[in-house]
Amino acid sequence: MIKLIASDLDGTMLWGPDKIVRDESLELIEALLDQGRTFVAASGRQYANQKRLFARIADRIGFICENGSLLMYRGNALKKFSYDRETGIELMKSILAKDGCEVLLSGVDTCYIQPKEKSFEDHMKYYVKNNVTVVEDICAVEEPFLKISVYNRNGLVRIAHDWDEQFGSRANIAMSDKTWLDTGPLGADKGSALAAMCEMYGIGTDETLAIGDNYNDIPMFCTAGFPVAMEHGPEEVKKFAKETAKDVNDILRKVLEGKYD
Numbered sequence: 001m002i003k004l005i006a007s008d009l010d011g012t013m014l015w016g017p018d019k020i021v022r023d024e025s026l027e028l029i030e031a032l033l034d035q036g037r038t039f040v041a042a043s044g045r046q047y048a049n050q051k052r053l054f055a056r057i058a059d060r061i062g063f064i065c066e067n068g069s070l071l072m073y074r075g076n077a078l079k080k081f082s083y084d085r086e087t088g089i090e091l092m093k094s095i096l097a098k099d100g101c102e103v104l105l106s107g108v109d110t111c112y113i114q115p116k117e118k119s120f121e122d123h124m125k126y127y128v129k130n131n132v133t134v135v136e137d138i139c140a141v142e143e144p145f146l147k148i149s150v151y152n153r154n155g156l157v158r159i160a161h162d163w164d165e166q167f168g169s170r171a172n173i174a175m176s177d178k179t180w181l182d183t184g185p186l187g188a189d190k191g192s193a194l195a196a197m198c199e200m201y202g203i204g205t206d207e208t209l210a211i212g213d214n215y216n217d218i219p220m221f222c223t224a225g226f227p228v229a230m231e232h233g234p235e236e237v238k239k240f241a242k243e244t245a246k247d248v249n250d251i252l253r254k255v256l257e258g259k260y261d
Contacts (some may be wrong), residue, residue, distance in 0.1 A: 001261040003203045005032060005252070006064065006194055006220060008212035009043040009050070011177060012230055013248050019127075021053050028252040033060050035256065038201050040064055042190050042210070042220060044147070044182045046111055047072045048131045062201075066106045066147040067176070067216055068193035069184045071200075077108065079196055081188035082144035087170050089139045091183060094166065095150050096138075098159070105138055106147040114138040120151065147188075150181040174216035182216055191219025209255060211248055213237065226260060 007013050015022050029039050039057075041050050042064035050065060051058045063072040071078040083091075088105075095103040102120045105112040110131040115121045124132045135141060148171075150156060150163065155178045163181065164173050171183045190212075198205050210217070210224035213233040221227035221240040228251050229241035238244055245251050254260060 001207060002037065002209045002226065002255050003207040004038040004040060004198060004201060004209070005255055006040040006042045006190075006197070006208060006210045006224065007248060008190075008214070008217050008220075009041060009045060009053070011213035011233070012211055012217075013041075014053070019129075022249070025249055025252065026054070026056055028249060028256060029061070030057060031256055032252065033057070037255070038062065038203065040194070040197050042194065042212070042217075043067075044149070044176045044180070044216060045128075046106060046109075046130055048109060049129060052129065062197050064190060064193040064197065067172075067174070067182050067184050067188070068190045068219075069106070069146040069188040070108060071193055071196055073200070078200060079193075080108070080144070080146065081185045082146055083148065083171070083185050085145070087167070088145035088148060091148050091163070091167055091171065092138055094163070095148070098150075098162075100152050100154060101156075101159075102151045103138060104149040104151060105141060105145055106149070107141070107143040108146065112138055112141050112143075119153075123151075123153075145185075147182060147184045149176075149183065151179060153179055155179055156181050174214075174218070176214055176216045189219040190217060191221075191223040194220050194223045209251070209260060211245070211251055 040062040044067040047065045069081045110133045206225035208224040209226040210220045211228045213230035227241045229238040
């Protein structure tokens, strides 16, 4: 029986140019919760952002935030992972030195940016809708570094390997979409976070269904008993799934109807 459903957000559950959770999705999740099942939002997004997206049911679900560096439930941090400061600063300096690349540093309640262009600040505040703190020197931020991300509006596919080669032995590195590359402390990913959530709820990982679309979802697919990939995702990601779907609501509806039980 599927007792826990974990879903990625960007590219999976979020819909349309405004990146919203559809009312139909919220209604399906509420019905699943009423059946006694558990739902977890699993994203690279910050907690405040995810909580806004799921405002109507935020006190009934779990949140895997910052690609697994932060686990939240009812406003409480269940688990946190952070970079050692030396590695984090070295990584951020390498991003700042790369033309066209912006760095985003994640804390618990806000993200920090040192924007090269005003458009990046606007993108984070008004499109992504994060809690944002603009700083003059991002390396001087005193809060523990939960996640460090690279953004390039022209795409990162061609240069992502640069950070993998330099930092791959010291950080988890994965593309979250064509314009974002997320890095996190070793041991922090959606897979380890899902396992921790299952332990907290007393649910076996074999009783979980995970839905996602991109490379940062692969660890979650390897942990969940029933991984589902979105049809539009990369072929390499879909190889880790047992099923593909065009619309996340189709999968939620199948779980509700007991088709995986």
